[in-house]
Amino acid sequence: MSGEKSADLCWGQRYVWLRHQHLPAHARHESHIVRHFELPQGVPLAAVRTTLNYLVRRHEALRTTYHFDADADPWQRVHPPAPLPVVTVSMERDGTATPAEVVDELARTEFELTKEWPIRACVITRAGTPKTLVLVLNHMAFDAWSVLRFEQELAALGAAIAARRPAALEPVRHQPLDLARFETSVEAAAAKERAAAFWREDIAGMAADTLGSRRGPRTVPVVHGATLTSPALLDASRRIAERHQVWPSLVHVAAYTATMAAYTGSPEVTHLSFAGNRGSGRYSDVMTCAFAPLLTRVDCQGDPTFGELLRRVARRFDQVAEHTHLPYDELLELLARESFRRGEELRTGSELNFLSHATQRSNAKRTKFGSHTGPSTWAEYGADSYFRIYELRDAVALGLDAMSTVFDADAVRRFLFGHEAVVLAHDPPGTDLRLTEMARLIGFDPARANARRESTPTPDPAAERILAVVVRQANRLDHEVDTSGCYTVAGGRTMRVPRVLALLRDHGWGGVGVRQFLDGTPLRTLAGRLTWLG
Template identity: 40%
Template sequence: MVAKSADLGWGQRHHVLHYLQTPADARHDMHIAINHPVPEGTTVAHVRSALAYLVRRHEILRTVYDLLARPWPQQVVQPPAVPDVHVAGDRPAELIKRLTEEPFDITKEWPIRAGVIADGDAVRRLHLVFNHLSLDDVSLGTLTAELDVVLAARIARRPIQLPPVVHQPVDLARHEATLDPAQSLDHWRRIAARLPKDIYAGRRTGAEGSFAASFTVPSLLAIARAIASEHKVWPSAVHLAAYAITVATYTGEPRVAFRMYTSQRESSGYENVLGCASYPTLVVIDTAGTFAEVLKAAAARVEEAMAYAHVPYDLVIELVAQAGEPRVESELNFLNYAPRSCRARRDRFVWNAEPVSWAKSGADTYFRVYEWCDGTTLALQAMADVMGRDDVERFLRGYAELLRTGEAPTFSDRPTTSVVAEVARPVPP
């Protein structure tokens, strides 16, 4: 039964394509799993009631996708119902693992799963799993905050007080159907024409496997902000410049290309819609010159990405294909985790488990910058084909050192390169 439907939104096209291009046994890499704290006195019935309320309130939580619809795949909003809440028996770990790792069937399964561990009827732990296709960090924050309000109201037996939902994803999709993306597509056509060929060509070894590591640097938060203040740019531009320089130094290619996750909330005009409003936009940066020059270019790329982010994603992919040989399989993502703490007083390097599922996505590298209230974490996933284990660590440490001291990173068998040697950097506060 269908309550309403619409074509896929422009941003949804990226996430559906990514879902279809990822092997089924690796799709749980696109899941968001959280252990959500519950107030004392929460029962299984309270959880069911609260989730039913949120599912009724937010259509994205009861949306499935008709991938065979013509002329275009559709998002299909189903009628409200009480979502399944799985109660763990004597093997809670098995339940949590199944809920977390079993692939979502987006053609018929809602993008939310819930499992509880309880003593009798008293909930001790609430485990929620979402399909990233339907929620991003902003929407997740909104949803979990509302869950807290609803649970508290249910326990206290008082009315729920939340502002009305003005727009749903279907409203955004119907609005997009009235727009002409020609101007934005012209911008991305110009970017696609400048794409270099495979920047990792000189580094490919054919090695199998993948690596993942993170480097938490408390001082990097203030350093990046000081540089941003000095040059009157956003801190994200500082990290974009540092990333481009580090990649260029490693590859020996002065012009680097990658995809940067960019929010389309503001540019869409529907910034409060619950959904996944971030997808990767193309970035090309020439790194020959001083750090200040690269930073200026990076700031321009950030502004352009935000200005032209609201565009049908699949048409941008077609522009890249029309450009010929370019290979752009590296992604960069900025994540704001404040007011949460990095929980580190000194630099902390950690090797993470091999990203086996991510490695099946077809990407070369995935770099993330987490900004906490008291530090910054740099995280890198890389295919062994393009970067060995030692160079993964050198990349993270070299990136941080570039911003701290202005020293260019060094790597094994460093290729000949003309990338930036001079780094203009203010003294951090």
């Protein structure tokens, strides 16, 4: 079709794509971003459509689909500009679906990435007049930076329409395909190799499993979730940050590290931090998803004080920031190779995310705690825990979702209160507790070594043969696959795992997912976990 363009996925899109492929269809809405915009008084529906269509023409990411063919790695296709479909729904009780029902359907329905653009629009009207615009955005095209930029442009265009004046937006310098092509350049390859060298050495010294001492049997797990909202945390974390000349987010990472060390007794706390990966280069303003989880290891040995732990966290983030030019899928391959070499999985299942929502208020006057059943969709991803810090206008809200294999409901509650206690204890100038003192403050029972062993399943010879064939076929390897090695040692690439799984299903086999191919398990053992689907 005339006007179409294509390129490989950008590095920052690979994590989201892998997560999308890993989750079953009913759980994929967890990566959707929903935004509500109150429309200026008197703006007609036609003007809303015109504004959205202008933004679709302006940003190629908004008219991009994502594909995965048998003979190619995932890639993106930019389509020619066309009108964006807009759903309209009335607030009146007229027997049709309510705005809440329509928005929920739009937000929970999976994006069909190969056919659908990564943006859905709904206008809510009253008496025929547009009142609210609701957008559902897919993470393939949006991260926190690009969502903010999109919101600013939308607001500027709306204000200009309401004032009946032209809008002046900054020109778009680069599109996602420009970034994707740069990432295939010699310059980008050199930066990636420098980052890979750092991570190979770093991973070689990584502790295997921070939560190992708390890891229980592999029964059918559930998710325990809770939130804690604390007005006192907001100013306390800012005062501590100012004294130590760091960002408030790092104060919370240090408190999280202390709390996790107290819970696990581990000499090292490892987690994945979600952070932007734009930097200040020539493509820093591209409208796309440009973030990746950063592997964050914090040494807790030597009974450090909170101040020392905070310095270690800050140094680690500076160090990691210099070596972000490695796509997440290739980091997983390094972890898998080291896991295979050691004969034990290097787990990175704890995730941490700091989010600034400076315009939102909690209206909490004192600390509030609430527990809930964790999201079943998140449970299907297979991580151990997801810790979130929301910096609001009047409070800090903490959220923790954790698998029952590593946290029970009481441990989730105590973890959140423990994090709050660590920060508030260091608000007074001159206070600098050691890790052992913080552990007593939190009050977790000592963790015990876990002696859990798993039996090695005996593979069906047919399953082992098929697995070797499909790994070779999906990765276009020119050698026979040795099933005594793990998937990556055999030459398999992370981005080809979904193709391996599809080929296995074609042959009638299933029972494993993306994660099992990337934990260092020998292919022969993995074959023993396959189940015959018929």
